[in-house]
Amino acid sequence: MAKVILPADMGQLWEAMEAHPEARLYAGGTDLLVRLRAQAGPPPALVCLERLEELRIIEERGGELFLGAGATHAQILEHPKVRGRLPVLARALASLGSPQVRNMGTLGGNLVTASPAGDSLPPLYVLGAEVQLISRKAGRRLPITEFIKGPGRVDLNPGEVVAGVCLPKSEGWTLQHFEKVGRRDALAIALVSLAALLRLSSEGVVEEARLAWGSVGPTVMRAPQAEAALKGRPLGLASLGEAAELAGQALTPIDDLRASASYRRRVAGNLLLRLAEREA
Amino acid sequence: MRINFVLNGEPRRVECDPDRRVVDLLREELGLTGVKEACGAGECGACTVLVDGQARLSCLMLAAQLEGRELTTIEGLAAAGQTLDPLPASFVETGAVQCGFCTPGMVLSARALLERAPAPSRREIRQGLSGNLCRCTGYQKIIDAVELAAARGRGDEPWPR
Numbered sequence: 001m002a003k004v005i006l007p008a009d010m011g012q013l014w015e016a017m018e019a020h021p022e023a024r025l026y027a028g029g030t031d032l033l034v035r036l037r038a039q040a041g042p043p044p045a046l047v048c049l050e051r052l053e054e055l056r057i058i059e060e061r062g063g064e065l066f067l068g069a070g071a072t073h074a075q076i077l078e079h080p081k082v083r084g085r086l087p088v089l090a091r092a093l094a095s096l097g098s099p100q101v102r103n104m105g106t107l108g109g110n111l112v113t114a115s116p117a118g119d120s121l122p123p124l125y126v127l128g129a130e131v132q133l134i135s136r137k138a139g140r141r142l143p144i145t146e147f148i149k150g151p152g153r154v155d156l157n158p159g160e161v162v163a164g165v166c167l168p169k170s171e172g173w174t175l176q177h178f179e180k181v182g183r184r185d186a187l188a189i190a191l192v193s194l195a196a197l198l199r200l201s202s203e204g205v206v207e208e209a210r211l212a213w214g215s216v217g218p219t220v221m222r223a224p225q226a227e228a229a230l231k232g233r234p235l236g237l238a239s240l241g242e243a244a245e246l247a248g249q250a251l252t253p254i255d256d257l258r259a260s261a262s263y264r265r266r267v268a269g270n271l272l273l274r275l276a277e278r279e280a
Numbered sequence: 281m282r283i284n285f286v287l288n289g290e291p292r293r294v295e296c297d298p299d300r301r302v303v304d305l306l307r308e309e310l311g312l313t314g315v316k317e318a319c320g321a322g323e324c325g326a327c328t329v330l331v332d333g334q335a336r337l338s339c340l341m342l343a344a345q346l347e348g349r350e351l352t353t354i355e356g357l358a359a360a361g362q363t364l365d366p367l368p369a370s371f372v373e374t375g376a377v378q379c380g381f382c383t384p385g386m387v388l389s390a391r392a393l394l395e396r397a398p399a400p401s402r403r404e405i406r407q408g409l410s411g412n413l414c415r416c417t418g419y420q421k422i423i424d425a426v427e428l429a430a431a432r433g434r435g436d437e438p439w440p441r
């Protein structure tokens with residue numbers, strides 16, 4: 001039998017983590033409990049973060065939007081600041097797992113799992129998210145691109161937890177887009193996904209483009225060449241086709257049991273063409 | 281470890297290992313075998329229960345997490361079914377039950393959906409049930425059942441007899 005501790009406030013969390021330095025943290029358990037079950041050996045002590053209201057806060061802070069790491073996907077999706085204003089994130093979270101998984105799984109869990117297919121990640125990359133970490137004694141904050149170091153690898157020290165994610169003030173995006181390609185609509189891991197933010201001039205010329213793909217590399221992949229190919233030109237099939245070509249060259253997908261590398265490369269580029277259909 | 285929670289409307293105090301999965305606690309200690317386990321990994325929804333009214337997976341929840349919560353299983357709904365809940369009868373009438381293994385989870389997911397959306401479209405029903413797999417029915421009759429129960433819940437359709 002393993003100990004399961006449910007701290008009710010941050011003081012109790014630090015105490016539990018100090019008393020059981022070997023303990024594993026979990027929030028929704030939708031990644032960790034699946035992994036532990038597949039693993040042999042005695043179960044570790046567990047510290048469950050679900051009762052920590054401090055980690056579930058969603059609020060505006062000095063122009064930024066703070067999303068607590070312990071907020072569930074369902075909770076974030078229902079929040080008016082996300083639903084109306086951040087469709088790129090809302091669409092991604094709406095495609096994550098199933099209703100039950102969204103009621104349980106958290107943003108912090110998705111970040112720390114750092115799967116190349118983690119659905120919240122491409123939107124957080126294009127939105128320029130920063131990750132807020134806290135420990136008993138200090139806090140630090142770093143860009144998501146530095147926090148996520150590789151598949152399943154994050155910059156998290158012993159004694160630290162993720163407090164949440166800070167999203168900078170919206171930069172007036174004209175078009176926010178997310179699309180995930182999987183074997184079915186629900187309960188499907190992404191074979192390829194694309195998050196895109198575009199700012200267009202009143203004449204329809206692209207002023208800025210941010211693109212990020214999931215499941216086509218060890219972590220979320222950007223393709224600056226493709227972004228550059230869109231910039232300064234009217235949004236349309238001509239520039240998008242060129243960007244798709246460049247993206248296909250820049251991305252580094254792998255073959256696995258779900259899809260081949262060449263399929264992923266082709267689809268990753270072609271997902272850009274969808275931007276031509278979207279009303280600006 | 282002693283855990284206090286409300287099970288199908290009744291306050292319970294249960295002695296059990298804190299890391300026991302909720303599905304095991306319910307089936308093996310408390311005899312509520314309406315909760316099913318198939319995949320044990322979050323993929324199928326057979327083990328769905330309502331925790332404070334929200335659909336969750338009892339195969340990915342540990343007993344300690346029940347402390348202070350209200351848990352509803354299919355037994356809780358069926359007991360109310362005669363008078364209060366139109367879902368179980370609607371499933372039977374529309375032929376939405378074949379082997380029945382997915383049914384408790386389906387009904388509980390539908391219950392959670394109808395709390396939020398008393399008049400769901402077929403698309404909303406599909407999305408609401410998208411975490412529950414059925415290997416028998418082909419889903420259409422399950423969607424019919426939820427539509428019928430929703431109409432009955434709103435008073436738009438007569439109840440049987």
Ligand SMILES: Cc1cc2nc3c(=O)[nH]c(=O)nc-3n(C[C@H](O)[C@H](O)[C@H](O)COP(=O)(O)OP(=O)(O)OC[C@H]3O[C@@H](n4cnc5c(N)ncnc54)[C@H](O)[C@@H]3O)c2cc1C
Pocket residue numbers: 024025026027028029030031032033034049055069070095096097098101104105106107108109110111112113117118119120156160161162163187188189190321322323
């Ligand atoms: C059936 C099923 C379908 C799924 N489908 C998808 C999908 O479509 N897309 C997708 O992206 N994911 C999917 N997942 C994976 C999972 O649901 C998500 O990654 C989810 O966001 C994990 O959150 P959690 O709170 O459940 O994580 P947990 O399992 O609780 O934790 C995961 C890891 O994060 C750590 N952790 C959690 N919170 C913190 C914190 N605040 N500080 C520090 N460390 C922390 C834990 O220690 C652990 O290592 C699926 C899972 C299942 C079971």
Ligand code: FES
Pocket residue numbers: 316317318319320321322323324325326327328337338339340
């Ligand atoms: S048994 Fe829990 S989801 Fe399949």
Ligand code: FES
Pocket residue numbers: 376377378379380381382383413414415416417
């Ligand atoms: S009725 Fe058999 S699995 Fe659904």
